[in-house]
Amino acid sequence: MRVVMFGYQTWGHKTLEALIGSDHEVALVVTHPVSEQRYESIWADSVEDLARSNGIDVELAQRPTPELIARVKLAEPDIIVANNWRTWLPRELFDLPPHGTLNLHDSLLPRYTGFSPVIWSMISGASETGLTAHRMDDDLDTGDVLVQKSVPIGPTDTATELVGATIDLIPEVLLDALGQIESGTATWTPQNLEERTFFHKRSERDSLIDWTWPAEDLDRFVRALSDPYPNAYTFVRGQRLRITKARVSRGIYGGTPGRIFIKEADGMVIVAGPNAHRGQNHGLVLERVRTDDDVEHNALDFFPHGGGYLTDGADRAPEDLVAR
Structure with missing residues (x-):
């Protein structure tokens, strides 16, 4: 399939790396400019550098603009893949390709919607975390689920170890989901939003x-x-x-x-x-x-x-x- 990817930091880097190594064609990459914000300087592998080193067109943006939407339309994607894109995407954009937008979120949705999900899951005493591939919709992390993989939270684990473990799941979850979508075998499961937990951005x-x-x-x-x-x-x-x-x-x-x-x-x-x-x-x-x-x-x-x-x-x- 022809893919446009929206992503940032190590999560986006790992996603793009998996796409480059797959049979799918990456037509365009959209990422944020480098930031000095404290949390954004952690896990800061560059999506821009990886794309440019592989001859892939790159757009830098803080949020979607009419010009960016027009650029995505020109790329004619079959699907958009998003991972750690930090601002809201409008329906005009996420519904643009025939297969919509597949978002990756590092929790087992509908639990730990929102920000810093691995950290919040540890703090709140969860027994596991993981990675979810779901269809993007109008609300944050609420779309139908296609693939989930879990990681147990052990008695001595740190968030650093668990974030690394969920990042390592990206290629498996992403390529499984794209394969199901491409073959027409995807079964989308609506989230039970009564079980949703939504956590805010972290500050000092x-x-x-x-x-x-x-x-x-x-x-x-x-x-x-x-x-x-x-x-x-x-x-x-x-x-x-x-x-x-x-x-x-x-x-x-x-x-x-x-x-x-x-x-x-x-x-x-x-x-x-x-x-x-x-x-x-x-x-x-x-x-x-x-x-x-x-x-x-x-x-x-x-x-x-x-x-x-x-x-x-x-x-x-x-x-x-x-x-x-």
Whole structure:
């Protein structure tokens, strides 16, 4: 089939790479200009460079314009393929080819519609993530599903590992879907939108640790914000501190959430969880932390003893005078 591809970053790069290696013809590639925005500088393999190095026409655009729509019409695609295109496409465009537009979304739709789906799936405690090929329609990620592949979320996985795993699914899912469409064997399954969950774009505020969360949730939170993503962070003595490695404590610890408490094995226990004063929760054991000068520390070097509190930065906690 003759394909026009809309895509950006590593997701778009992997999609174009799969198309180039297939029997399909890529007539035009549409991608966004390079951005300095923090999240867009992560997983930043260039779709533009890959297309140009393979002699494929490229259009750079932030959003569809009448001129861009006219350019796509001239390419006469049988289908549009989209992956990580960051702005809304109008019906005039996504319904233009005979087979419409096939969109790839890195979750198991209808769950985790929207932004940063792998990160949000980890934070919320999902047991799996994956990749969905679906037909684009007027709403975000709501069209009929053609192919889905899942990836389990393990107890020590990081978002970085899982994003890599879902990116690796792109060739299989894409070429399976295109093969079914081309052969006329595609069976489209409407999504049950009553099961839809829709997550917003992430910002720096979304990486701030809330010590009233259970330690099990905080452990996932830290792993969901693994390098190169902006890490989970807290404040100590008014200074920001990023948490790069942590685990759930073996012991049960009580008191006030955020209390820097006591050494356990190779880390420092932070009291955590709802109703921590009842003494029924595990703590979060910090193992590695990073200061804002980008120096990483063993937690026990940074916290040689217990005492004091980790906070949300909204206040400036007084010096801890309690006997340690």
